[in-house]
Amino acid sequence: SRIKRVFPLTEVLEAASVITGEELLKVLLCDLYKMNEGIPLAGLCGSSPPGILKGALTLDSFVQELATRDSFPVPATFGHDRRLVERTGKDVTECLLLGFQELHIRYFPAVSFHDYKAAKRIYWKANEYVEVLYGNQNPSPLARAVTVTGDVFLEIQRRPLSYSRNLEKYRDLRMPWMEAVLRRLPSSLDKAGHFKMVTFISCVGMLMNGDFVVYEHLKTLIADMPLPQAKLQQLQIQSLFLLKKHYGINIWRLHERIPYRLIKQLSAAPAKSKQSLYLEDGEQLFKDVQALAETEDLPPAPRSTSRYLPACTSLKWSSQELALVDLHPFKTHKETYENYLKSCTSFIIAARTFGAFKQKRIKMMENKN
Structure with a gap:
């Protein structure tokens, strides 16, 4: 070769x-x-x-x-x-x-x-x-955006405004707002001022994507910016809607015409190989008759139909649920809970956890006495 x-x-x-x-x-x-x-x-x-x-x-x-x-x-x-x-x-x-x-x-x-x-x-x-x-x-605008994005990564880590792990997803997928922001920022800004504005806007985009940003350091960056956020709103870089307030900082969201969501292309799943459905004359699909006969006689496998309330859920006990609690004094909590689960399954009721059932049963027995 x-x-x-x-x-x-x-x-x-x-x-x-x-x-x-x-x-x-x-x-x-x-x-x-x-x-x-x-x-x-x-x-x-x-x-x-x-x-x-x-x-x-x-x-x-x-x-x-x-x-x-x-x-x-x-x-x-x-x-x-x-x-x-x-x-x-x-x-x-x-x-x-x-x-x-x-x-x-x-x-x-x-x-x-x-x-x-x-x-x-x-x-x-x-x-x-x-x-x-x-x-x-x-x-080109795309190449310029990629170059500026790399510089923004270094600046975010230098200040520091966020963790390095939060920037990893932007290395391959890029910051989607960068091209639109570079087109909107005025050319009269010097290099240092332009860089501060791009860094701040990138932090806003990260916040909108749910990434962590150090607000105290972001507040320092806002004080050093050559343009206020009101000017960014006039340039249609920021919108008139506020982000969630943190430590008394007012930060406005990016303009609706500026993309901020990361779009990751998912590779198509490989097609599963299927057996051909077209057979030549005289050709038959082979079947293990003995195996089929053995499996057809077997009863279906038992399947639990119990349903449980979601975790961390607080829901008042209904009268129907209270009626399923066995208050017999000589039965253990475990025995009564097993009967309770069977009753919930038959009545199609969401069951409580063992801890909640035990606590409720003890309280009901105390009130009964």
């Missing part, structure tokens, strides 16, 4: 740098996807990411790392092929840059470089991608 990846590149080593870079980039993609054919180039060039978007990167710095990093050990072939290109006297950085431009790559696997126990290697968590920025291109 490695020879199949190397062979197309060896045929274009003496070609123009753009052709060499295109084939070298395909070798890298083959290493990442661990396949020689069927690389989803159309998805990498599409208008939307083919998987989970984790941010954005500038192409110039990224190709520089790909050209210099020694993180492609066997069985990866990119490191070997990169040396072949270097032997021809070509600049690997320039070839890769031209290859990205020729293939019109917009999204690329979100790779990271690890150095573990003196073993350097490239790592990619499947289905995670980054947006590729050419030159001075600005990131």
Whole structure:
């Protein structure tokens, strides 16, 4: 399989740098996807990411790392092929840059470089991608929201405004309000003020999702914000409805047009295999006649039909229930409780627990005497 990846590149080593870079980039993609054919180039060039978007990167710095990093050990072939290109006297950085431009790559696997126990290697968590920025291109709103979300995570932990475990679900599903909030915040805010506003709004979204937030630290953040909550209401970031009051802090909910609920896509359950209902002529389904005969003669298994009141339920005893309590002085509580359960089953009445029954029986016997 490695020879199949190397062979197309060896045929274009003496070609123009753009052709060499295109084939070298395909070798890298083959290493990442661990396949020689069927690389989803159309998805990498599409208008939307083919998987989970984790941010954005500038192409110039990224190709520089790909050209210099020694993180492609066997069985990866990119490191070997990169040396072949270097032997021809070509600049690997320039070839890769031209290859990205020729293939019109917009999204690329979100790779990271690890150095573990003196073993350097490239790592990619499947289905995670980054947006590729050419030159001075600005990131898309989605990529910008992902980048800002990562910074908000660090700020929430630094202050601290919440626990790290409360942020885990937002790492994969993202904060759904971030894109809409970034569009609504005024561009006149400086970087520090903009960041404080986004952090505060993210805390409001977390509160609406039922996550824990330290209100004392949130109160400090509110005092440092460049814009009051009244201004956020004018910008249609916050609504006119208050969240539940805590420690005298008035916090308004997010505007109805700003999403805040996490939506997790559930994978469809695999279909259960069923035996074919269509049989050929002369074919019969095999049945264990002896086993069927034995099971058909058996009586149905006994099944308890007792019903009990839910836990922590306070309900007054009815006259019908009181009539089922046996007050015979020579019978134990356990014996009378068993008879009580049978009576409740026959009359289809929700039974009390043994503790409640015992307490009620003792009180009734005291009143009787």
